[in-house]
Amino acid sequence: MESVNAQWAGAFTIINDADGWQQFRRLDGELFMPPATDGLEERARMCAGIHAGWLATSGHLVIEAEGPEDGSPFDVLVNGVLRHRVSGAGRVSHDLDLGSMPPQSTVQLWLPQYGFLRVLEVSLKGEDVHVAGGSGKRWITYGSSITQCRQADGPSEAWPAVVARQYGWQLQSLGFGGECHLDPAAESTICQLPADFISLCLGINTYNVAAFSGRTFASQVLGFLSAIRRAHPEVPIAVISPVLSLPREAAPNAVGWTLADYRKAVADVVRLVRERGDTRTHLLDGEGVFAPAEAAALMPDTLHPNNAGYRLMADRLGPQLAAVANAHG
16 A cells, blocks of 8 residues: 655645644745734745645545644545545544545645644555646636635635636635735745736725725736736736625725725726736626625625635636636637
């Protein structure tokens, strides 16, 4: 019986401690500026989108890890179907029987999307086990908690994970709850990572904390987008404006802007870069992802979709993202 250790996808760096534990980082930390970026650094230590895959005919998946009590679970999928969902809270030790599988089935483990995690061992023990190499378009998606998806029942049900599996893309999820503020650390990371397709969901965190005003927001978006375009001159980019949030649409924040104002500013930036010749950058209108009645039903806190809401986001955004990803050959 073979034992094959996990090879992780979706991390920017993996830190191997002297005592054998692994930790994960989703951002380049060179541009963190404590204490201002402490919240961003905390979110970057969480494992949204990080996963491992194997090909196997039978086996037991071994997980030795440690996470916070409020952390998300682990998801184990066999041929795209959820087989196990197990706790990531506290010090955990799981030996999961994958049961009967067709020859050379695809096994995926998705790490908890919320909560700081340390991993001591993740391995698949079974017959004819091999690491499943990455294939498909390399997709970077950047955004807020609505991209990190803490409210999803498990990491495989975050909308970026659903879309990535549906289209066979290699996911790099840069969703940071409360921390999508066009930071240089995020810009630098996106510029350094290989990519075949990039999506950026911008505006909701800026509205909530009034990080940028009418004077500064569009300029910041333009600078962020321009730097990414210089690093990835031929890569299609989809810019997603904020999804509907009913109480915020017409309510001015501390700098006097409504969520609708931020949405228009995002659209204005995309229109400008396209007028200047960048036809590989596309706008996806976030306001159209949910109808008002859907937003009222699927966002219990008026801001974050629930699990059904994230599934609908995947259904609505997936085809639009695929159209952009495939528009330029």
